[in-house]
Amino acid sequence: MTENIVEFSGGAIGQWRVTKMDTVRGQGLEQASHIKITQLTEDYSPDKSAAWNLYGCTSNFRYTEQVEKEQLKAIEPELGRSFATHGALIPIRKSAAWWVLAQDKRRVIFESQSNHIKTDLRYLPAIARKLYHSRDSGCHYDFLTWFEFAPTESNSFEELVTTLRKSPEWDFVEEEVDIRVVRIQ
Amino acid sequence: MTENIVEFSGGAIGQWRVTKMDTVRGQGLEQASHIKITQLTEDYSPDKSAAWNLYGCTSNFRYTEQVEKEQLKAIEPELGRSFATHGALIPIRKSAAWWVLAQDKRRVIFESQSNHIKTDLRYLPAIARKLYHSRDSGCHYDFLTWFEFAPTESNSFEELVTTLRKSPEWDFVEEEVDIRVVRIQ
Numbered sequence: 495m496t497e498n499i500v501e502f503s504g505g506a507i508g509q510w511r512v513t514k515m516d517t518v519r520g521q522g523l524e525q526a527s528h529i530k531i532t533q534l535t536e537d538y539s540p541d542k543s544a545a546w547n548l549y550g551c552t553s554n555f556r557y558t559e560q561v562e563k564e565q566l567k568a569i570e571p572e573l574g575r576s577f578a579t580h581g582a583l584i585p586i587r588k589s590a591a592w593w594v595l596a597q598d599k600r601r602v603i604f605e606s607q608s609n610h611i612k613t614d615l616r617y618l619p620a621i622a623r624k625l626y627h628s629r630d631s632g633c634h635y636d637f638l639t640w641f642e643f644a645p646t647e648s649n650s651f652e653e654l655v656t657t658l659r660k661s662p663e664w665d666f667v668e669e670e671v672d673i674r675v676v677r678i679q
Numbered sequence: 680m681t682e683n684i685v686e687f688s689g690g691a692i693g694q695w696r697v698t699k700m701d702t703v704r705g706q707g708l709e710q711a712s713h714i715k716i717t718q719l720t721e722d723y724s725p726d727k728s729a730a731w732n733l734y735g736c737t738s739n740f741r742y743t744e745q746v747e748k749e750q751l752k753a754i755e756p757e758l759g760r761s762f763a764t765h766g767a768l769i770p771i772r773k774s775a776a777w778w779v780l781a782q783d784k785r786r787v788i789f790e791s792q793s794n795h796i797k798t799d800l801r802y803l804p805a806i807a808r809k810l811y812h813s814r815d816s817g818c819h820y821d822f823l824t825w826f827e828f829a830p831t832e833s834n835s836f837e838e839l840v841t842t843l844r845k846s847p848e849w850d851f852v853e854e855e856v857d858i859r860v861v862r863i864q
Contacts, residue, residue, distance in 0.1 A: 551815050551817075553815050554780075554785075557782055559781050559782055559783040560784055562781070563781040593739045596744050596745040596747070596748040597740055597743055598745055629815075630736050630816055631817070632736075
């Protein structure tokens with residue numbers, strides 16, 4: 495039952511070295527020098543040496559409609575491209591005011607007002623992106639988004655996160671940590 | 680982080696006595712004489728004496744739109760009404776074909792074609808209902824739905840489950856267990 499669950503451990507070891515760790519909103523996470531990413535297996539036990547462990551699972555789309563899904567699928571790259579040595583982990587937690595909204599109201603804010611999917615599409619395939627859901631598995635954060643891109647795309651990545659942070663959807667983000675990493679060769 | 684999570688344990692003890700346990704589809708669950716419902720706390724440890732433990736969390740609406748939400752809120756009762764001595768726990772698992780559908784396609788099947796919310800509304804407030812999400816927390820089932828009603832509503836409850844099982848949405852249900860219970864006074 496653990497095949498979709500990934501652990502992000504912040505600590506002294508990992509495949510990714512942390513270059514910058516900013517608390518954008520909220521209480522933040524303890525500084526860590528590395529991030530270790532582990533796909534959970536049945537015999538897994540938590541990495542107790544880490545400063546923090548965050549868990550998320552891949553899940554179904556919550557807002558994406560059929561036409562958008564096809565646009566995404568057409569250009570979405572896999573993770574792990576050799577040139578994509580820069581990355582980011584961005585845990586966010588949305589407010590109670592967001593979660594109490596009905597599905598249609600959330601969709602309007604998410605896409606009609608905030609162009610969340612359109613913004614993601616604009617930076618694909620250069621910036622690979624994977625969303626992990628953590629709200630329904632007891633994590634403090636609702637979502638953990640993982641990004642991978644070439645060093646030459648660093649400015650584009652800044653643009654992407656800046657655009658999203660200015661959107662009406664972000665009025666409902668009460669906690670956000672922005673962790674930038676580079677892959678250890 | 681456990682405040683929204685509930686454990687349903689099937690075993691020899693619990694507040695609810697099992698009167699009938701049917702595997703509607705799929706592999707089913709081991710027979711149990713009682714169901715124990717536990718709200719998880721930080722110092723919780725799983726009930727290892729139980730035949731099975733299922734975990735679910737309350738979460739945001741996935742399909743309910745604003746107008747429907749208001750209709751539901753207006754007549755939805757709380758659980759625990761003294762006259763509502765009959766209950767049911769219905770774990771279901773939907774197929775991969777369901778989960779791969781985009782949000783708009785799932786909504787069409789769920790409500791436009793299957794009238795899932797309209798059907799629930801028709802039996803409110805007589806049949807109280809609480810949905811627990813389990814798909815994103817590593818459970819075999821996607822949803823655990825808990826119902827409570829007066830003994831005089833037993834026929835209405837049969838109607839409700841029969842109506843849903845005949846709906847196009849149920850073409851995507853690959854596992855379902857129907858566990859009927861009565862409250863121990």
